[in-house]
Amino acid sequence: MYDGGKIITGLIIGLLALFLWPFFYDRNGQAGVSPKPELTAKAKEAGQCVAPTPYMREYHMQLLDDWRHTVVRDGDRYYDTSEGTWHLRVLGDINDAIAGAGERHYKETDRKIYYKSLQVTCMDCHSNKSKFCDECHDYMGVDPYCWDCHIEPKENK
Amino acid sequence: MLEKAIKGDQKYWGWIVFLLLLIGMGFAFYLYQFKVGLKVTGMSRDVSWGFYIGQLTYFVGVAAGGVMVVLPYYLHDYKAFGRITILGEFLAIASIVMCGLFVMVDLGNLPRMLNIMIYPNPTSILFWDMIVLNVYMLLNLVIGWNVLSAERKGIQYQKWVKVLIYISIPWAFSIHTVTAFLYAGIPGRHYWLTAIMAARFLSSAFASGPALLILLCLIIRKVSTFDPGKEQIRTLGGIVTYAFVLNIFFLLLEVFTAFYSQIPGHMHSFEYLFSGFEGQASKQAPWMWASVVFAIVALFLLLVPATRRREPILAAGCGAVIASTWIDKGFGLVIGGFIPNPFERVFEYWPTTPEIMISVGVWATGFFILTVLYKIVVSVKEEVAG
Amino acid sequence: MMGVDRREFLKIAGLSGLFGLGGKAAIELLAPGEVEAQLSSAPVMKGKRWAMVIDAHALDDELMDVCIRACHREHNVPDLDDPKVEIKWLWKEEYPHAFPGQKHEYIGDDIKHSEFLLLCNHCTNPPCCRVCPTKATWQREDGIVMMDQHRCIGCRFCMAACPFGVRSFNWGDPRKAPEEKNPDFPTNVKYPTRSKGVVEKCTFCAERLAKGQLPACVEAANQIKENALTFGDLDDPASIVRELLRKHYTIRRKPELGTEPNVFYIV
Numbered sequence: 001m002y003d004g005g006k007i008i009t010g011l012i013i014g015l016l017a018l019f020l021w022p023f024f025y026d027r028n029g030q031a032g033v034s035p036k037p038e039l040t041a042k043a044k045e046a047g048q049c050v051a052p053t054p055y056m057r058e059y060h061m062q063l064l065d066d067w068r069h070t071v072v073r074d075g076d077r078y079y080d081t082s083e084g085t086w087h088l089r090v091l092g093d094i095n096d097a098i099a100g101a102g103e104r105h106y107k108e109t110d111r112k113i114y115y116k117s118l119q120v121t122c123m124d125c126h127s128n129k130s131k132f133c134d135e136c137h138d139y140m141g142v143d144p145y146c147w148d149c150h151i152e153p154k155e156n157k
Numbered sequence: 158m159l160e161k162a163i164k165g166d167q168k169y170w171g172w173i174v175f176l177l178l179l180i181g182m183g184f185a186f187y188l189y190q191f192k193v194g195l196k197v198t199g200m201s202r203d204v205s206w207g208f209y210i211g212q213l214t215y216f217v218g219v220a221a222g223g224v225m226v227v228l229p230y231y232l233h234d235y236k237a238f239g240r241i242t243i244l245g246e247f248l249a250i251a252s253i254v255m256c257g258l259f260v261m262v263d264l265g266n267l268p269r270m271l272n273i274m275i276y277p278n279p280t281s282i283l284f285w286d287m288i289v290l291n292v293y294m295l296l297n298l299v300i301g302w303n304v305l306s307a308e309r310k311g312i313q314y315q316k317w318v319k320v321l322i323y324i325s326i327p328w329a330f331s332i333h334t335v336t337a338f339l340y341a342g343i344p345g346r347h348y349w350l351t352a353i354m355a356a357r358f359l360s361s362a363f364a365s366g367p368a369l370l371i372l373l374c375l376i377i378r379k380v381s382t383f384d385p386g387k388e389q390i391r392t393l394g395g396i397v398t399y400a401f402v403l404n405i406f407f408l409l410l411e412v413f414t415a416f417y418s419q420i421p422g423h424m425h426s427f428e429y430l431f432s433g434f435e436g437q438a439s440k441q442a443p444w445m446w447a448s449v450v451f452a453i454v455a456l457f458l459l460l461v462p463a464t465r466r467r468e469p470i471l472a473a474g475c476g477a478v479i480a481s482t483w484i485d486k487g488f489g490l491v492i493g494g495f496i497p498n499p500f501e502r503v504f505e506y507w508p509t510t511p512e513i514m515i516s517v518g519v520w521a522t523g524f525f526i527l528t529v530l531y532k533i534v535v536s537v538k539e540e541v542a543g
Numbered sequence: 544m545m546g547v548d549r550r551e552f553l554k555i556a557g558l559s560g561l562f563g564l565g566g567k568a569a570i571e572l573l574a575p576g577e578v579e580a581q582l583s584s585a586p587v588m589k590g591k592r593w594a595m596v597i598d599a600h601a602l603d604d605e606l607m608d609v610c611i612r613a614c615h616r617e618h619n620v621p622d623l624d625d626p627k628v629e630i631k632w633l634w635k636e637e638y639p640h641a642f643p644g645q646k647h648e649y650i651g652d653d654i655k656h657s658e659f660l661l662l663c664n665h666c667t668n669p670p671c672c673r674v675c676p677t678k679a680t681w682q683r684e685d686g687i688v689m690m691d692q693h694r695c696i697g698c699r700f701c702m703a704a705c706p707f708g709v710r711s712f713n714w715g716d717p718r719k720a721p722e723e724k725n726p727d728f729p730t731n732v733k734y735p736t737r738s739k740g741v742v743e744k745c746t747f748c749a750e751r752l753a754k755g756q757l758p759a760c761v762e763a764a765n766q767i768k769e770n771a772l773t774f775g776d777l778d779d780p781a782s783i784v785r786e787l788l789r790k791h792y793t794i795r796r797k798p799e800l801g802t803e804p805n806v807f808y809i810v
Binding site: 193194195196200201202203205206260263264265266267269270272273275276277278280281282283284287339342343344345346421494495498499500501502504 | 626627628629630636639640641643670672673674675676677678679694696697698699700702703704705706707708711712713714715716738739740741742797800801802
């Protein structure tokens, strides 16, 4: 290649610049700030969500999907925390298989019964959607369509 | 062989660009519909299916019509059709693509389209329609491509292709029968609730499909050195005529049952479509009568073999067949099922501008695919001949 | 640990791969299908074939308006004020149009203009459920023809199949309903709205039955006239609907079609 050395060097520098610039571009200290979802007073008082917090953080989508399926299609509107969703149960079983029963990664909660509803139950504690749900969702760039139908709690902004 | 589609003269490229412009315009209107919702169409709570579904129905027929070339050749050894089976098969592909697109633009929630595969319901005819239409498209694609490649290389195609061909023949009948079943099993819509719906669909398919094919053959003859053949076109003309006569016969059977029995439910849709309901003149009536006029003209032009043999007259007759069947099936059929509504009221329907523009975009897509495929066919035929 | 042998490596890699996949993809392999949570600590109305009996003699404009308002407000049904795109779960219809098979020339004006309350009949043999390609509408074990708006693709085949015209489609976004007609929309913040592109209809207030409450329309009607609308289980010979059906002559809409509607009108 004529002038091959120069071209390849230029290409490498150019591509490196193209792919690495986001790591150097800091939007007034805003870039790369991890989300900090806030709990309402009510949520803090409750202490625990319908499932252990590590599970909710990672799998609340699966829980909501299970809820919307079992509520609407099976008519099963109440959630027993001692039973959990099938997803939670299977994860627990896998965890038991790997780490041995008793070494649960996700700790069990006191048995409680909740009405399965994003709008009525979840948002009752997490009524600060813009400071809780949206914090992580906006950061991750996800736009769940739940809110097309399920009514968001009114917030005093 | 795909590279054959990007080698063409100015007229070819002009046509391609024109189609692409129409596709772009249709897509832009679709984005508008996607954002605002289907209320930009003329459909309503009472007439919940309209132009899109009518067009879907019509083009399933055109797709099935391709079998009228394939069947005589493969089952009855009518050697002349060997020249043009590929044209029927590729027309079927373009038509099914249009069908699929018409369904997609009609869906209220297109992102959930795959639910029909994730959560299938075997009692739903729509589920089976999706299967048979997609399989038919694949069949034609695989068959057509292999047969054409073999022809280009001057060899005989593989034996397994023959198996697929034999499957595609009854399958062609099945696609339009299943589509007819979408309508024929619905208890509340008396215009549709008839045992001969599938028979009517098939007869109009076997008239409109080959009619379109004839017109396309005449165009091919004009724009290339490949001649589909005088005998082929003549025989197709005969097929169109028989099928069209049968189609009209079936329609008259329906009219007889409705009006001799005097059952209100059976008569009302006919009354609405051809004149009006309870004093109110209908918007559809002029179009339905136009369909009748086209049908009479078509019969006049096509019935007598001596005149049908003359290609200009045949072409005019085919145009009339297409116009007549298109109005009847692509428009009247769907509307007649919904008007009068279950409360015996008339709520009028007419497609809106966005609805028509989106439909134009879909037609343009179909014709784009057809042009590309036919360009390949013609180039291969010319290459083999030269 | 010195080298891991190949079998052990594959075991660990496989399991961690599954775990790492997370979510449904991995779990489906191990637990296909759903497991139902059994719970009966909450009050629930249980039945095998829910039905409604409407006493046409008890219906008047005020009562019907109250019922419709209760239903539509409970379920955030918008008032779109346009017959082209309107959404109605419960509505009034004149006799000759509610029962077109029954009308004749000599009906008295009173009867001709009398109005009936119309809603989904929750048929025992529903054609709408047969045709739905995704089972977004289906018949529950208790007879209710239910809607799953999470699954509906908006094909509107159910609307074509319903012989009674009880289904409505969201041609646009219901939240964009005209404000003058819907000043306090959504009227029930405990119930979702729908989005554009899905079909909706009366669901016999399945969510209220699950709490041991009667359907909203029945409850509202009872405030004005006891038993104008009654709701009960046809499978229970002692239910009020069975009692009324034994005592009174009732008609249903288009019974000749064999869909077996479960809304009866005492005439």
